Amino acid sequence: MLLCIDCGNTNTVFSIWDGSAFLATWRASTEHQRTADQYYVWLSTLMGLKGLELRITEVIISSTVPRVVFNLRVLCNRYFDCRPLVVGKPECRLPVSVRVDPGANVGPDRLVNTVAGHALYGGDLVVVDFGTATTFDVVDRDGAYIGGVIAPGVNLSMEALHMAAAALPHVDVTRPDQVIGKNTVACMQAGIFWGYVGLVGGICTRIREEHGRPMKIIGTGGLAPLFATGEALFDVIDEGLTMTGLRIINEYNKENV
Numbered sequence: 001m002l003l004c005i006d007c008g009n010t011n012t013v014f015s016i017w018d019g020s021a022f023l024a025t026w027r028a029s030t031e032h033q034r035t036a037d038q039y040y041v042w043l044s045t046l047m048g049l050k051g052l053e054l055r056i057t058e059v060i061i062s063s064t065v066p067r068v069v070f071n072l073r074v075l076c077n078r079y080f081d082c083r084p085l086v087v088g089k090p091e092c093r094l095p096v097s098v099r100v101d102p103g104a105n106v107g108p109d110r111l112v113n114t115v116a117g118h119a120l121y122g123g124d125l126v127v128v129d130f131g132t133a134t135t136f137d138v139v140d141r142d143g144a145y146i147g148g149v150i151a152p153g154v155n156l157s158m159e160a161l162h163m164a165a166a167a168l169p170h171v172d173v174t175r176p177d178q179v180i181g182k183n184t185v186a187c188m189q190a191g192i193f194w195g196y197v198g199l200v201g202g203i204c205t206r207i208r209e210e211h212g213r214p215m216k217i218i219g220t221g222g223l224a225p226l227f228a229t230g231e232a233l234f235d236v237i238d239e240g241l242t243m244t245g246l247r248i249i250n251e252y253n254k255e256n257v
Helices: 036-049 066-080 108-121 154-164 184-211 224-228 241-255
Strands: 002-007 011-017 022-029 058-063 125-130 133-139 145-152 216-220
Touching: 002 066, 002 241, 011 241, 022 036, 036 066, 058 066, 058 108, 058 241, 108 125, 108 133, 108 145, 108 216, 108 241, 125 184, 125 224, 125 241, 133 184, 145 154, 145 184, 154 184, 184 224, 216 224, 216 241
Parallel strands: 002 058, 125 216
Antiparallel strands: 002 011, 011 022, 125 133, 133 145
C-alpha cells in the first residue's frame, strides 16, 4: 500500500492508497517536534480502528515545512523499510514542466496540485487552494506550471485581525445571513466571507484576462465548499486533489526509473 503525506504549515494529511482507491485519510497538526515513533503510534492506532493492516510498502511526501521531513524519513526507514519519495527533491521526477523565473522556488504542494489538476481536468486551469495561504496556481494548456498568486489564508487573516485589534474576538468562518452586520461578530464574518469571495473572484478574472484563453477554476482545501456558496466561483471542487497528485507522481516515478 502507498502512504501519501501532505505536510502543510498548519496541518499534515495522511492518506492510504491500496492501488485502486484511497481507503482512509487522517489529519494532524504539523509539529516538527513529533518523532518517528509518535507518528507510528498515531498512524497504526488509526489504521487499527479502521480495520486496516499496516502493510505500507511505499511512501510519498510533499512538505512545505522542511523541518518535519527528517522525522517522516525516519518513520519510513524504521517502520516501513522503505525510502520515501519527496516532491521537490532532485530524485523526484514530475510529469509536467515548471516554467518560472530561473532560480525561483515553487512550493511542492503547488506542483502536486498542478499535476493532479492537469491529469483530471486538462490544461488551462487555475487551482485555488485554501490553506494557511490561499494560493492560485496557473496551469498551462500542456500541463506546465507557469506561476500563480499567494494571498493570506482565511484563518491567518482572522487571527491577524484578532491579534491586531484587542476588542475583536475570535470568530468562526461561516457565510453570514447578510452582508451588513448588526454586531461585531456578524461584521467580522461578513468581512472575511465576502472579502474572500471578492478576492478569489477578482484574482481569477484577472488571471483569465492575462492568460488570454478560457480557463477552468478548480477549488481545493477544506474551505473551498464554503466559499463556493457565496457565488459561482469554481467549475469544480476537489478536496482530494493533493492526494491524487501525490499518487500520480509516485506512479510516474515508478514507471520512469
